[in-house]
Amino acid sequence: MKRYLVTGGAGFIGSNFVLHLLRAHDDVRVVNVDALTYAGNLENLREVEGDPRYAFCQADIRDAEAMAAVVAAEEPDYVVNFAAESHVDRSIEDPGIFESTNVGGTVNLLNVCRAAWERPGGGVGEHRYLQVSTDEVYGTLSLDEPDTFFRETTPLSAHSPYSASKASADLFCRAYGDTFDFPVLITRCSNNYGPYQFPEKLIPLMIHNAVHHEPLPVYGDGLNVRDWLYVEDHCAAIDLVLRKGRIGEVYNVGGHNERANLDIVETIIRLVSERLDDPEINDGLITFVEDRKGHDRRYGIDAGKIAAELGWEPKTPFEEGIEKTIDWYLAHADWVERVTSGAYKAYYEEMYGHRGAARA
Ligand code: NAD
Numbered sequence: 001m002k003r004y005l006v007t008g009g010a011g012f013i014g015s016n017f018v019l020h021l022l023r024a025h026d027d028v029r030v031v032n033v034d035a036l037t038y039a040g041n042l043e044n045l046r047e048v049e050g051d052p053r054y055a056f057c058q059a060d061i062r063d064a065e066a067m068a069a070v071v072a073a074e075e076p077d078y079v080v081n082f083a084a085e086s087h088v089d090r091s092i093e094d095p096g097i098f099e100s101t102n103v104g105g106t107v108n109l110l111n112v113c114r115a116a117w118e119r120p121g122g123g124v125g126e127h128r129y130l131q132v133s134t135d136e137v138y139g140t141l142s143l144d145e146p147d148t149f150f151r152e153t154t155p156l157s158a159h160s161p162y163s164a165s166k167a168s169a170d171l172f173c174r175a176y177g178d179t180f181d182f183p184v185l186i187t188r189c190s191n192n193y194g195p196y197q198f199p200e201k202l203i204p205l206m207i208h209n210a211v212h213h214e215p216l217p218v219y220g221d222g223l224n225v226r227d228w229l230y231v232e233d234h235c236a237a238i239d240l241v242l243r244k245g246r247i248g249e250v251y252n253v254g255g256h257n258e259r260a261n262l263d264i265v266e267t268i269i270r271l272v273s274e275r276l277d278d279p280e281i282n283d284g285l286i287t288f289v290e291d292r293k294g295h296d297r298r299y300g301i302d303a304g305k306i307a308a309e310l311g312w313e314p315k316t317p318f319e320e321g322i323e324k325t326i327d328w329y330l331a332h333a334d335w336v337e338r339v340t341s342g343a344y345k346a347y348y349e350e351m352y353g354h355r356g357a358a359r360a
Pocket residue numbers: 007008009010011012013014033034035036037038039040041059060061062081082083084085086087101105132133134135166188189190191192193198
């Protein structure tokens with residue numbers, strides 16, 4: 001039986017990962033540690049609340065005492081660190097919290113695990129720590145060189161405060177591996193999409209606005225490219241790296257699915273309009289707005305290493321994944337309404353009001 005401690009398990013990818021683990025393994029213990037910021041939502045985990053293999057603990061990864069207590073009580077074999085501030089636009093407004101949570105929180109977690117795992121004679125037994133990093137640490141690729149991709153050896157060159165904080169955390173993890181023989185693994189994944197993603201991110205925001213006939217705010221010329229991966233495929237990759245990856249290694253994870261933002265928005269319009277049989281959901285809703293500062297032009301992942309070493313490939317074609325995602329959001333309008341009420345509305349006005357695409 002393996003015991004997992006998952007941080008940030010009430011967020012988008014973390015909650016999908018917790019659900020994935022409990023579905024994929026019978027003999028498992030999963031403890032979810034989450035501070036429940038605006039992005040954390042225990043509703044995502046309602047179906048496993050009563051599962052004896054699962055437990056939740058509200059704590060902040062920056063809190064050394066709380067984290068040491070949960071590691072001592074649960075004795076996890078694996079720690080998977082998802083907990084982070086994750087939205088680039090918020091990092092441009094308020095970089096400090098990104099440094100504090102993403103860098104300080106990660107270093108704190110590394111220290112807590114080291115203290116709990118290191119044995120007097122050396123070594124850490126079978127323990128493993130996996131840092132959920134991102135392809136954004138590599139910086140940007142050019143649209144003019146479509147055959148160039150991020151590889152694990154590509155130098156880190158982050159641009160946004162978000163990606164700078166993730167790159168810094170990523171480097172700390174490698175440093176703990178190199179310096180202390182700490183059993184670290186790192187995954188660097190491309191953009192995820194799927195159920196439970198907070199509607200500040202491109203895909204759920206566009207679905208939500210389309211349903212409500214609100215402007216669809218496309219930054220700049222809409223030609224920035226992201227490599228989209230269905231969240232379930234990312235969860236499978238993380239679990240595989242945790243169990244079978246080589247300690248100290250970095251594994252890129254990506255969808256082989258690069259698309260311009262405008263293509264994504266047009267696809268969403270078409271599918272939402274068809275499903276709701278509503279011709280008023282059309283390209284006329286697209287509103288080009290002021291570009292994001294320092295907007296990375298293109299992300300593209302070479303995921304050849306994880307394919308060759310561990311046999312991982314994305315299973316969900318984009319056409320299938322985007323339909324599943326849209327159907328999930330349409331069927332969970334109540335979830336969306338709850339997470340978009342109150343504080344989110346104020347956030348939306350602040351972020352988009354000055355760009356000229358606030359709610360009608
Ligand atoms: P998210 O914002 O949906 O969730 C983050 C979770 O972390 C929330 O539940 C929040 O409450 C929790 N959290 C925040 N600060 C915390 C703290 N100090 N202590 C404990 N918990 C805290 O993020 P996500 O999109 O699910 O991303 C999860 C991880 O995956 C992040 O590390 C992100 O950098 C990485 N990542 C995301 C993507 C993507 O496309 N979303 C792609 C690659 C990597």
